[in-house]
Amino acid sequence: MPVEPPPTPWDLASARMDVADDLVAVGADLEPGTILSAYRLGLFPMGLGAHGRAPIGWWGPVRRGVLLRDDLHVSRSLRRSLRRFHVTVDTCFDDVVDGCADPARTGRWITGDVHRAYRRLHDLGWAHSIEVWESGHLVGGLYGIAVGGLFAGESMYHRATDASKAAVHALHELVYADGDAGRIIDVQWKTPHLATLGVREMPRPAYLSALPTALGLGLPEAFAT
Incomplete structure (x- = not known):
């Protein structure tokens, strides 16, 4: 815990x-x-x-990007891509953060201080990574913070087509494994990329009203050990 x-x-x-x-x-x-x-x-x-x-x-x-229990959209092409990937949890947290912090990425914002801060949270059991592998190679993933029934996604990346979407798909499966609609996957802002997966915008007051319920739930099993 x-x-x-x-x-x-x-x-x-x-x-x-x-x-x-x-x-x-x-x-x-x-x-x-x-x-x-x-x-x-x-x-x-x-x-x-x-x-x-x-x-x-x-x-x-003001308008929070969230992926709720019933909103995940898996396109036919993504479903085909999922067969190529192997997904793990918390096996190489630093590598995932490094991938998200790649200086070649446009709009990068993950500094060394941020990486160290989330590494400390990982060591304490709060920050987690989802890794996506293809043919034994790490090709994408995401990381974020799990607090009760809230998973606050920080960043994701891909080096193979659909790898970051596969990470979000896996995260959705893990967070909502018990079917509780009170849980929240928070992705900060809705982007065109995330919108294809079913991410919606939630007005700030609605998000703040839903947050206590999510925080009061138990951790998803995948993040509880």
């Missing part, structure tokens, strides 16, 4: 969640207790400097 870190000294609850802006606070730190407190309040960190450098911004999108 995850180990609860020392509480954050920062008052993240004072973030202005009533503003018409996705960015709701700036500052604080990337200690495990701070990051966990943020997720429990509906926030996540992303640096405001070049390529995600400091200062730290805390984000609570």
Whole structure:
């Protein structure tokens, strides 16, 4: 089971969640207790400097991207692709984060500090990775934070067609394995890529209303050990 870190000294609850802006606070730190407190309040960190450098911004999108239990869409082509892949959980967390942080990627934002912060959360049992393999090679994956029935996805990548979609498909299977519709996969923002999988937008008030129910649920079995 995850180990609860020392509480954050920062008052993240004072973030202005009533503003018409996705960015709701700036500052604080990337200690495990701070990051966990943020997720429990509906926030996540992303640096405001070049390529995600400091200062730290805390984000609570006005329209949150979520993948709910009944919304997953698996196209015919994706279903064919799934047969090529082998999926694992938490076997090479750092490699997945490195793939997501590839400096060749447009819009990269995962700094060394971010990687170290989520590695500490992984060591404490909160951060998890989904790995996608083809012919023995790591070709994609995703990572994020599991808190109760919330999985907050941070980033994903692929080096083979449909590998990142296969990671999302596997994540959906794991999070909703018990069929509980109160669980939430949070993907931060809806993108055209994620929309093809069934990701929808949830208004901020609706997300914040649904969050306590999700947080109160037990961890999915895949992330509970």
